[in-house]
Amino acid sequence: MSDLSVTIAGVRLPNPVMPASGTYDYSERHDNFFSPAELGAVVNKTIFLNHKPGNKPPRVYEAPCGMLNAIGIPTAGVKDFIENTLPLMRGYGVPVIVSIAGNTSEEFCKLAEIITETGKADMLELNLSCPNLNEGVEWARDKKLLYDIVKLISESTTLPVIAKLSPMVTDIAEMGLIAEEAGASALAVFNTYRGMVIDINTMKPVLGNIAGGLSGPAIHPLAVYSVYSTYKRVSIPIIGMGGIASWKDAVEFILAGATAVAVGMYNFVNPMIMIEVIEGMSRYLHEKGISNIRDIVGKAHR
């Protein structure tokens, strides 16, 4: 059996597959599919410090080979998260990545500190790139905002920080480099593209929030190229995501330079997908006679 384990910022993941934030809930609804203990890491839906109801519906709609979502990150706040979700995530025995966001840098920082203090998280993922919040420009789309927030949070936590980037920039590799210089230990590449659908009968936008983030197989080649070009510029590990619908899509990310991968919307299409990706990767390595997945990270560059 080939070794699937990888290390990100000193944290060892038993395999490189995890859910993309916001697409997998830790509930008994998944009991017949697989246990999160089989994943490489567990990641929560982004939380904010305080309760937030989320956007008005409709929040999701199908797009060609993908979907638009304008969920707007409903959150019960950090207190509820620490009481109800975090212990569950910790209980699976795999690394815990806590995804956080803030409306202001103070709020963001405070949330990072509270999560750090619990001692129950292995890494923090900063969602700097949600396209569904209407409070100004996303952190990840402005060089200075990105640098400042990553630096501020990296300095106020002892946990390794993953910066989640936005594809809606001129040069994502440069944004990756900025996050690295600001102190990020890893990058999540990437969040969704903003898009919209108009109902030609009502002549109005379908989504309650007008626009939403596009994800799914439609964005996969864009995401693979983003990982590829970012890998050339940075020296910190990359978590690749965007449109993984099979183990083959995940292997492409690894070859492009990702150390680990996250599966997003396809969890909705096939609730077994993450396990199928892990098994498929394992078979692939075995058939290629590769003993260690780390040997093929970035292989497409060589």
Add this chain to the structure above:
Amino acid sequence: MHQTVTGKPPIFQAAQIVKIEKRHREYIYMALDSPYIALNALPGQFVMIKLPDADDLILPRPFDIVTADSAKGEIELVIKITGKGTHRLSHKKPGELLLLTGPLGRGITDFTGDSSIGLLVRGVGAAAVVLLANRAKEKGIKVVTFLSASTKERLVCREYLEPLSHTVFIATDDGTEGYRGNAWEMLDSFLDKTALDQIYTCGSRRFARHIKKLDSEGKTRGFVFLEGFMACGMGDCHGCAVKKAKEEGYFLVCQDGPVFPVGVVEIKS
């Protein structure tokens, strides 16, 4: 009593189409081989269906479980052809496979203390209440159905509901069958003479608003089956939100519903 429970966790399987039949050009009546869902389905629950090898139609579609026969290991669905996915589904043949996830949503389990329920449904909304009528009848509860549609050919699930109901009242907008006019007028005159402990409604917002009124006046306890655009069907995506009526925030149709006490949700006009 009206109580809903999460029930047994869903499975994800390739299910064979046992029977598929198109009726009146607009409807698909389909039976699927799924012993687990047939055994565990509760009234109010639904399944998600995805066409295999169709990534252009990527999201699974939600449909109510109309019948669940645990002896045969089969479930039946009644589907109105409305868009791309249901259109493509209508070309499927017996023996072909569909990807099926279920049972999903909270199921209705308890009728203690009730002796009668009413069902006020329109169009394909009737599909939501057949299993409920079935389980209620098994418990000796009287089921009174008010079935409505724009025209006779759109009276859906009539053949299922008739043997399960004490009475089926029929209304069509054009008078091609039964009463010509609003089904709730028939309900109202029924309620003038006979009480119904609970009324469930599906398929029409106007019906839902009417039941909300009857509920708030204390004439019955009203429940509504809601729809919402869904991606996952099991609480992962937070897509299927419906606004709460009494406080800030949203319910999720797939996790908290699809059937709700009519007073707790906002019914859009």
